[in-house]
Amino acid sequence: MSTAPASLSARADLVLAPPRRRLQPVALLALPGAGYLALAFAAPLALLLMASVISEGRPTLAGYRTFLADSFSWTVMANTIRSAGLITLICLVAGYPAAFALARAAGLLQAALLAALVLPLSVGVVVKAFAWTILLRSDGVVNRALVGLGAVDAPVRLLFTESGLVLGAVNVFLPFMVLPIFSVVKLIDPRLLDAAATLGSSPLHRFFRVTLPLTMPGVIAGVAFVFSMSVSMYVIPTLLMGDRFKTLSVLIARSFLFMRDRSVGSTASVMLLLIAVAVVVASALLTRRWQPSR
Amino acid sequence: MPGGAAYLDVIDVAKWFRETPVIEGLDLQVRAGEFVSLLGPSGCGKTTLLRIVAGLLAADRGRVRLDGADLTRVPAHKRNVGVVFQSYALFPHLTVADNVAFGLKARGTPRAEIDATVARVLALVRLADHGARSVFALSGGQQQRIAVARALAVRPKLLLLDEPLSALDRKLRETMRMELQHLLRDLGITAIFVTHDQDEALVMSDRVAVMNAGRIEQFDTPATVYTRPATPFVLDFVGMSTRLRGTVAGVDGNEVVVDTAAGRVRAPGRAAPGAAVLVAVRPENVRLGAPRNGENALELKVRDLVFLGSKTFLHFHAPDGDQAVAELPASGERRAPGDQVTASFDVGATLVYPAP
Numbered sequence: 001m002s003t004a005p006a007s008l009s010a011r012a013d014l015v016l017a018p019p020r021r022r023l024q025p026v027a028l029l030a031l032p033g034a035g036y037l038a039l040a041f042a043a044p045l046a047l048l049l050m051a052s053v054i055s056e057g058r059p060t061l062a063g064y065r066t067f068l069a070d071s072f073s074w075t076v077m078a079n080t081i082r083s084a085g086l087i088t089l090i091c092l093v094a095g096y097p098a099a100f101a102l103a104r105a106a107g108l109l110q111a112a113l114l115a116a117l118v119l120p121l122s123v124g125v126v127v128k129a130f131a132w133t134i135l136l137r138s139d140g141v142v143n144r145a146l147v148g149l150g151a152v153d154a155p156v157r158l159l160f161t162e163s164g165l166v167l168g169a170v171n172v173f174l175p176f177m178v179l180p181i182f183s184v185v186k187l188i189d190p191r192l193l194d195a196a197a198t199l200g201s202s203p204l205h206r207f208f209r210v211t212l213p214l215t216m217p218g219v220i221a222g223v224a225f226v227f228s229m230s231v232s233m234y235v236i237p238t239l240l241m242g243d244r245f246k247t248l249s250v251l252i253a254r255s256f257l258f259m260r261d262r263s264v265g266s267t268a269s270v271m272l273l274l275i276a277v278a279v280v281v282a283s284a285l286l287t288r289r290w291q292p293s294r
Numbered sequence: 295m296p297g298g299a300a301y302l303d304v305i306d307v308a309k310w311f312r313e314t315p316v317i318e319g320l321d322l323q324v325r326a327g328e329f330v331s332l333l334g335p336s337g338c339g340k341t342t343l344l345r346i347v348a349g350l351l352a353a354d355r356g357r358v359r360l361d362g363a364d365l366t367r368v369p370a371h372k373r374n375v376g377v378v379f380q381s382y383a384l385f386p387h388l389t390v391a392d393n394v395a396f397g398l399k400a401r402g403t404p405r406a407e408i409d410a411t412v413a414r415v416l417a418l419v420r421l422a423d424h425g426a427r428s429v430f431a432l433s434g435g436q437q438q439r440i441a442v443a444r445a446l447a448v449r450p451k452l453l454l455l456d457e458p459l460s461a462l463d464r465k466l467r468e469t470m471r472m473e474l475q476h477l478l479r480d481l482g483i484t485a486i487f488v489t490h491d492q493d494e495a496l497v498m499s500d501r502v503a504v505m506n507a508g509r510i511e512q513f514d515t516p517a518t519v520y521t522r523p524a525t526p527f528v529l530d531f532v533g534m535s536t537r538l539r540g541t542v543a544g545v546d547g548n549e550v551v552v553d554t555a556a557g558r559v560r561a562p563g564r565a566a567p568g569a570a571v572l573v574a575v576r577p578e579n580v581r582l583g584a585p586r587n588g589e590n591a592l593e594l595k596v597r598d599l600v601f602l603g604s605k606t607f608l609h610f611h612a613p614d615g616d617q618a619v620a621e622l623p624a625s626g627e628r629r630a631p632g633d634q635v636t637a638s639f640d641v642g643a644t645l646v647y648p649a650p
Contacts, residue, residue: 194350194377195377195385196400197349197370198373198376198377199400200371200400203371209396
């Protein structure tokens, strides 16, 4: 299995480029990773795809037909995409300025802020989701703060609502928005903004014509990360929403674990995969469009 | 100010970074259409001054006036002061033409006018057919020209250039120097050119302001700065010179008589007897041979010959802290290290300064 990529690339070289070296030695560096992915990811994925188009030993699209004809499926997909979109949007709005603050922070402060951003990732998502169930209770910290500030008269229902889900998920996924934007902001030459200013560009014009385009690759990467992670999250909605609100991953788990319905499970999985792949492909295309051509 | 009113007037500007003064009470007056160089070693505050004039940095004290208007509190984007940065700072996400058009678009100039101006300015820097390219596809010299074109496209009232040639290799730098000078002169634009390269400053500018430690030590024409340096710093920073420390032995009319380790030297000037002074002379004013009609003369021993192509410098043995150098004419008798020679120079060409 693990020799497959090497022999493949050797054959490709034979066909494509006779004058060049047969096997790029650099390609060997990708071998361990490619082998692992082939075994642990590509193979199960192929099985899953097959399960979605084979029923009783015969190839059929009946699974998809049934799935797409059911309005419940569309509600689930809408729920999934809407909550993921909302989480991504809030992460972007909160993370974009944070990435600038992080990039402009000096020395030790920056190291401390980076640690504060990355360390919570080592706390398991289950722990974090449980923590949020405590915070979001009607007598939890969030409600007490809201009441204390006079924002609401009585505790509002947050747990088992979409708002609570979004709040908890933003907390978990925010670093994946901040870090890619931060890495791009750090590389922007501050002289570019000086140059824009001396050319008569107002602060707002500078932001939209210089800063935003130059940070776009980071924004696209962050959006792709957060969206694909929120669209497929399972633990957070299970703990913060329970059964009231179905997302694709909750539906998939239920189909496989409780209903033993491989057809619905695999079909929903493929739909989820399609959404995620669409986001990744779109972001790759967008990044190429925004990348300065060299 | 003699010779016309100031177009740019920098008045008593000061700037500190934390506790360290970078510029201390600096004044600078530039006439309309003038090409002025700020010359000084790195860290002398010349780039800081440039950023203050551009509005990219706020001064802690003082005022900046341009063309009759007080700009002190005006933000950079409302000053109409163009800047060419050392790193060029071209926008990597825009094509060459869009870089040049940037300032015009920021001002909301009509599309047709933008296109015409971009074409005209690109032609001016001889890159008319490069508009559609990425800035990464350009060589260093071409990037430099685009940076100039971008700054000129908005017709700035003043153009500031921050070491724009220092990233280029030597040969290209010399070509670009002439090209830039001709371009800016033809446009009649008022320009301030920051450099640490004395050749650039002397060749290109109408006047040179020599800066040191946050002050302007001398502001005059290149010829005066070279032949009559106002301070020992200017003498040292601009060009080569013989520099001898000494004590004033006496005063004779308009001349002082100074005893140095190399011998007795007369120089036009005034100083109290017994004062510690520095006497100096430029190498091209030094002649090898016996003194004629009252010239200064020193007995010196040759240490090295430095061949520079068009000319040769003779360096002599001198006590620590002193320096003695003469320019050897192309057609003259050859000298070798160790030769004992008499170096003569006119009293009128001798400079004298209080000891630094």
